[in-house]
Amino acid sequence: MNGAINFTYGFSHGVEWGWPIAVYLLLAGISGGALIVALLVCFYKKQHEDTPLLKAASLVSFVTIALGMVFLVGDLEKPLYFWKILIHYNFTSVMSIGVMAISVYIPLTVMMCLYLFEKEISTILAKKIQILGYFEMVMVLLKKIRPLIEVLSVIFAVVICAYTGFLISVLVRFPILNTAILPALFVVSGLSAGTASASMVATWFFKEDAHSSDMKTLHVIEWPIMAVEIMLIAMLFVSLLVGNEFQQTTTVAFQSGVYANLFWFGVMGVGFGLPLVLNFALGKHVANSHTAFYLSGMASVTGVLCLRMFIIYAGQTFGV
Amino acid sequence: MENDGKRRAFLKVLGLGSVTLGTAGYSVAMAAEKVEKKPHYGMIFDQNKCVGCTDCEVACRKVNEVPEGQVRLYLENKTDPATPMEKRYVRVSCQQCEDAPCVAVCPSKACHRDGKTGIVTMNPDDCIACKYCIVACPYDVRFINHKTKAAENCNFCLNTNLAKGKEPACVESCKYKALVFGDLNDENAYINQILHVKDSVRMKPTYGTKPSLRYIPVVKVGV
Ligand code: SF4
Ligand code: SF4
Ligand code: SF4
Numbered sequence: 001m002n003g004a005i006n007f008t009y010g011f012s013h014g015v016e017w018g019w020p021i022a023v024y025l026l027l028a029g030i031s032g033g034a035l036i037v038a039l040l041v042c043f044y045k046k047q048h049e050d051t052p053l054l055k056a057a058s059l060v061s062f063v064t065i066a067l068g069m070v071f072l073v074g075d076l077e078k079p080l081y082f083w084k085i086l087i088h089y090n091f092t093s094v095m096s097i098g099v100m101a102i103s104v105y106i107p108l109t110v111m112m113c114l115y116l117f118e119k120e121i122s123t124i125l126a127k128k129i130q131i132l133g134y135f136e137m138v139m140v141l142l143k144k145i146r147p148l149i150e151v152l153s154v155i156f157a158v159v160i161c162a163y164t165g166f167l168i169s170v171l172v173r174f175p176i177l178n179t180a181i182l183p184a185l186f187v188v189s190g191l192s193a194g195t196a197s198a199s200m201v202a203t204w205f206f207k208e209d210a211h212s213s214d215m216k217t218l219h220v221i222e223w224p225i226m227a228v229e230i231m232l233i234a235m236l237f238v239s240l241l242v243g244n245e246f247q248q249t250t251t252v253a254f255q256s257g258v259y260a261n262l263f264w265f266g267v268m269g270v271g272f273g274l275p276l277v278l279n280f281a282l283g284k285h286v287a288n289s290h291t292a293f294y295l296s297g298m299a300s301v302t303g304v305l306c307l308r309m310f311i312i313y314a315g316q317t318f319g320v
Numbered sequence: 321m322e323n324d325g326k327r328r329a330f331l332k333v334l335g336l337g338s339v340t341l342g343t344a345g346y347s348v349a350m351a352a353e354k355v356e357k358k359p360h361y362g363m364i365f366d367q368n369k370c371v372g373c374t375d376c377e378v379a380c381r382k383v384n385e386v387p388e389g390q391v392r393l394y395l396e397n398k399t400d401p402a403t404p405m406e407k408r409y410v411r412v413s414c415q416q417c418e419d420a421p422c423v424a425v426c427p428s429k430a431c432h433r434d435g436k437t438g439i440v441t442m443n444p445d446d447c448i449a450c451k452y453c454i455v456a457c458p459y460d461v462r463f464i465n466h467k468t469k470a471a472e473n474c475n476f477c478l479n480t481n482l483a484k485g486k487e488p489a490c491v492e493s494c495k496y497k498a499l500v501f502g503d504l505n506d507e508n509a510y511i512n513q514i515l516h517v518k519d520s521v522r523m524k525p526t527y528g529t530k531p532s533l534r535y536i537p538v539v540k541v542g543v
Contacts, residue, residue, distance in 0.1 A: 005367060005521060005537035007410040009396040010460030016451045077449030077469050081428075084446050088429040095427040095452050170425065172527055173458045316455065320524075 015316045017168075020075040022308040025164045026193065027068035029186060029304060032157035033194020035061040035109070039154050041217055052206035053214045055116045057198040059205075061157070062109040064197070065102070094170055098163040105156040111142060111149050161190040168315065175247040176315040179239060185232040189304045192225045196300035203293070210293055226272060233267070233307075246320045253314035263310050271303015358438050359503040360418075361476055362511060362532040363491070364520060365411040369498035372397060372409040376490035376499065383480045383489035387466045392474040393490055408538055411499075414461045414473035415523055415531030416440055422453035422462060422473070431471060434478060441478050444470035458527040476501065504532065 038057030041047075047054075073079045086103075090096045114121070118139055125132040142149075165183030172178050199218050202208040208215060237254055240247045253259045275296035279287045286292050372395055380386065380393045393413040399406065420440050422431045430447035433440055447470035454462045454471060465472045477488040486492060491499040502511030520534035 005398075005410060005535045006523070007396045007398065007412045009394055009412045011391070011394075011412075011463040012454050012460050016455050075450075077451075077464060078447070081446075081448040084428040084430075084448050088427075088446060090424075090427055090429050092424040093427045093452070095425065095450065099427065170421075171455050172421065173455070173460065319460070320458075 010319075015313055017312055017316065018075075019309065019312075020071045022305070022312040024068045024071040024075070025186070025308045025312070026301075026305045027064040027071065028160055028164050029190030029308075030193045030197050030301070031061040031065040031068065031109070032161035032187075033190035033192065034064075034198040035112070035153055035157040035194070036161075037191060037195045037218070037221070038198055039150055039157075041214060042150075045214075045217075050116050051214055052202045052208035053198060053218070055206050056202035056208070057194075058109065058112040058116045060194070060197050060201050062106075062113050065106055065109060065160070069102070069106075094163060094167045098160075098167060101156060101159045101163055104152075105160050108149060108153045108156055112153055114139065114142060115146060115149075158187065161187040164190075168311070171315075173319045174315045175240060175243065175250045175320065176236075176253060176311065176318060179236060181232055181236045181239065182311070185229070185236065185307075188225060188229045188232060189307055192222070192229055193301050193304035195222055195225065196297040200294060200297040210290065211288075222275075226275075230272060250314075250318035253310075253318055259310055259314040259317070262306055263314075266306025267303050267310060270299050271306060274299040274303075357505050358436070360438055360505045360532065362416070362502065362504040362534065363476070363488075364500040364511060364514060364534045364536060366498045366500070366518075366536040367408060367410065367538045368536060369496045370395070370409045370411075370494075371496055371498075372407060373495070375493045375495065376411075379489040379493035380474075380477075383477060385467075386472075390463060390466060392472065406538070410535070411533075412459075412461060413533070414440065414457075414475070415459050415529070415533045416474075416476070417529035417531050419529050421456040421458065421527075421529060425452045425456040427452065431473075434475075437478065437482070439475050439478050440473065441475035442471055442473065444468045444472075447471050458524060458529060459531075 034057040038051075038054045042051070042054055073082050076082060085096065085099050089100070121135065122132060125135055162183045165186035168177045169179060169182040195218055199208075199215060203210050203215070237251065240251050254263055278292040278296045278299075282292075374395050377391060377393055377395060381391065384392060386392055393411065396410045396412050398408045398410050400408070416439065420433070423433055423440060426432070427450065428446045428448055430443045430445075431440070431453045432443065444465070449464055449469055449471065451464065451471070454460075454464070457473075462471050462473045464470065476482060477486075481487065481489050481492065487501050488499075491501045500511050500514055502509035504511060504515075506512065515534065518536050519539075520536050522531045523533070523535060525531075
């Protein structure tokens with residue numbers, strides 16, 4: 001660097017992107033993750049019926065992404081100008097690309113919901129015969145392209161998870177954010193939060209048996225996902241530790257202060273530790289109980305929220 | 321300008337003539353392109369001359385109607401506490417990057433490069449205040465203007481002083497000639513004459529954004 005002359009003053013005074021963005025990143029991750037897992041399970045098991053898991057995942061993916069948009073737009077200082085993004089596309093901006101992806105992805109989640117809740121919607125519309133007629137007509141057409149929509153849903157769900165990582169990894173001023181690992185970490189942690197959310201909703205609302213074959217499959221893939229997630233976080237930390245002078249100074253975020261607590265208690269303790277203890281340390285009886293199931297699911301989601309919070313806040317605090 | 325026109329006309333004649341001359345036409349075409357080049361405005365901050373009076377800050381706020389408590393331009397005191405008599409100030413403001421990350425990331429194209437001058441500026445009406453440009457700027461010199469609710473940066477007084485044919489407000493107000501503004505693409509501009517004879521540096525060059533703001537640091541040789 002230029003030792004001769006330099007300035008340290010900045011105009012932003014702290015964290016510009018705060019908790020609403022972290023929550024949006026979580027919701028987008030859950031949305032994408034739930035859909036990816038549920039559809040891949042379907043493809044893998046060659047299921048043709050509408051399973052409770054797929055129902056839950058479709059509902060979760062639509063609700064979370066819609067809610068996420070509320071946080072995203074609400075964080076703008078001029079939320080009513082949001083439409084400007086839609087008419088001034090900038091192809092070098094990850095945010096523009098993300099908005100494009102979202103405007104494809106949301107209709108996809110809506111279609112998935114239509115497929116899986118066709119009966120329910122028909123019952124609601126039963127009194128309005130004419131609308132019901134239109135709805136049935138549309139569904140006949142839509143059903144023909146269902147395989148295509150399902151494949152597209154998986155692809156765009158991955159894009160949504162990954163783009164949220166790219167969105168912040170292009171910020172060169174912040175060593176914690178400016179890494180190639182971040183998009184991968186966001187996809188994987190999205191998968192784990194999405195799996196947990198979809199399985200909780202499937203058992204709670206759609207009366208899926210907690211020991212059904214689909215739930216067992218989820219339970220099996222849960223642990224490898226978690227292992228990869230821990231590995232990616234470790235890679236992020238090591239890359240900072242062995243990096244240049246500025247990258248090294250940021251490792252303080254993991255070692256002391258509020259953010260270190262958020263990381264060790266929130267991400268590691270609640271997110272990874274609690275589910276592991278509940279499922280393996282306290283014996284079969286506890287591991288198979290309903291309480292343990294919901295508790296560890298919620299712990300996973302909370303852990304991923306803490307991870308997003310940590311990355312957003314610690315990331316922007318340790319700038320160059 | 322007048323001179324420019326003549327040169328262009330001369331090259332046109334040459335260019336037409338060289339069509340028959342074959343390969344010679346190529347090099348002339350290249351030269352003609354060079355003359356057509358847009359201006360590239362730059363600025364020099366000379367630390368040897370700056371006394372930290374902040375007249376430039378005041379002038380900028382006034383001319384550009386920057387709200388109370390906000391600045392486009394700030395003078396940071398970087399005097400070494402060990403040598404309090406050797407005052408050192410540094411100008412903090414938009415570096416007018418040639419490869420500007422703020423322009424690259426703006427989803428609404430509100431932050432853009434002005435078509436005529438190539439200056440990085442903003443269109444407050446298109447800005448949705450997503451703050452992406454603020455976090456993307458490696459120099460942390462953008463902010464949301466409280467009044468317009470749009471992101472803002474130093475744009476060399478593009479739509480104020482420059483539009484009136486004057487120098488930027490800071491340059492105009494500096495009594496010590498610590499600031500020099502001009503077209504880096506114009507070989508005869510005063511800014512280039514200075515850059516030819518003095519060593520200047522770019523701030524944080526490792527980001528590869530190619531700032532147009534140059535700094536001439538104080539270099540003390542012995543005591
Ligand atoms: S210094 Fe920042 S605001 Fe100015 S052009 Fe460069 S990136 Fe944009
Ligand atoms: S804050 Fe405004 S100028 Fe900056 S990136 Fe967002 S829309 Fe563009
Ligand atoms: S007006 Fe000139 S001397 Fe005064 S602070 Fe600004 S640059 Fe320095």
